[in-house]
Amino acid sequence: MVFKKMLSSLGIGGPSVDTVLDTPTVRPGGLVRGNVHIKGGEVEVGIDYLALGLTTRVETESGDHEYSSNQEFFRVDLSGPFTLAAKEERSLPFEFTIPWETPVTEVYGQHLRGMSMGVRTELAVAKAVDKSDLDALAVAPLPGQLKVLEAFQQLGFEFRSADLERGYLRNVRQELPFYQEIEFYPPRHVGGINQVELTFVASPQGLDIVLEADKRGGMFTHGGDTFLHLQLSNAELDRTDIAAQIDSWIRRIASGGGHHGGGHRRHGHGGHHRGSVAGGIAGGLLGGMILGDILDG
Structure with missing residues (x-):
């Protein structure tokens, strides 16, 4: 499972990010493993940080109304500041344990309708933060x-x-x-x-x-x-x-x-x-x- 996102804040020629999940299915309290691949653009840039966040959809009651919104509920910092040269390629492996209370999103390999869960990659360059599309993560029941x-x-x-x-x-x-x-x-x-x-x-x-x-x-x-x-x-x-x-x-x-x-x-x-x-x-x-x-x- 791969997503690719060009940093819009830098325009054409900025660095790109691919995140690959080696464990697209996990149980609550289990390990998620993968790699973040970064490729430099046309010029050298300073990366402020790289982070991953678990994100899901949550319903909120407000008076007589209810609305849904995306919520990041778990975060992993992968890297602090570093310099990425033009055309340079880097791969950052990661491994983290998801919370035991992480909701179930699939039963016997079938997606549970109404649930969404994924990993979002966040890369900051020159104090501008860009977030990737959600990379789906399936959570099977304990x-x-x-x-x-x-x-x-x-x-x-x-x-x-x-x-x-x-x-x-x-x-x-x-x-x-x-x-x-x-x-x-x-x-x-x-x-x-x-x-x-x-x-x-x-x-x-x-x-x-x-x-x-x-x-x-x-x-x-x-x-x-x-x-x-x-x-x-x-x-x-x-x-x-x-x-x-x-x-x-x-x-x-x-x-x-x-x-x-x-x-x-x-x-x-x-x-x-x-x-x-x-x-x-x-x-x-x-x-x-x-x-x-x-x-x-």
Whole structure:
């Protein structure tokens, strides 16, 4: 995967940059490797710095409105000042570990519709900064995250959408200033629930799983949001029947139980800082919907 960008701030004859990702697919907490190739232009120039940034699309609530914008949430400085001679070619290898909370953008090699993620290269010359186009980076789920997604598939949930919401979750240790929401329609046999939202917050030690069910009100019952928060270590993830946990929670909600209240969502602002099950998903099903209707690819 390569992009090439002529520095517009220098006009024709300025240096050009090619960034190549050797690891176009990675998991949260994994290593991204590659090289940045720089070629000098017609004249010698002084490079102020070279940096890489992980960038994604985040939804922000503002009053009664919501808007989306690109946000850089992780940055790596590759080089300080140096001189690039005319026609000189340099290659700068890089390796960095992405945050554990980096959102998932693909499932079984298929792009998760609604998600975007990429690496942007930034080169500064004579105090003028130029940024490249986004070079796509695919983020596959961790084993624990995949287990949760497969649990939703087992229970007959249907994927609706995925996005990133700016803000923080209550009672969850969270570093990034946003969280991923993967939304599902409940199984058809489950009444009284409009949708369920799934959020992961991963760490080296395990996974926080936050579920939010939008419960419909009835003649004798109140509607509103109902939450489930599972905080599991990696060992607990291996031995826990996630599908049974989710199924039990959904049944309690449908029968009028469950926990209501302020919930886990807390919006805010910040800067850097959803045959066999596998065969069913890879073969084209995720929660009962055709894969092509769920994932872009």
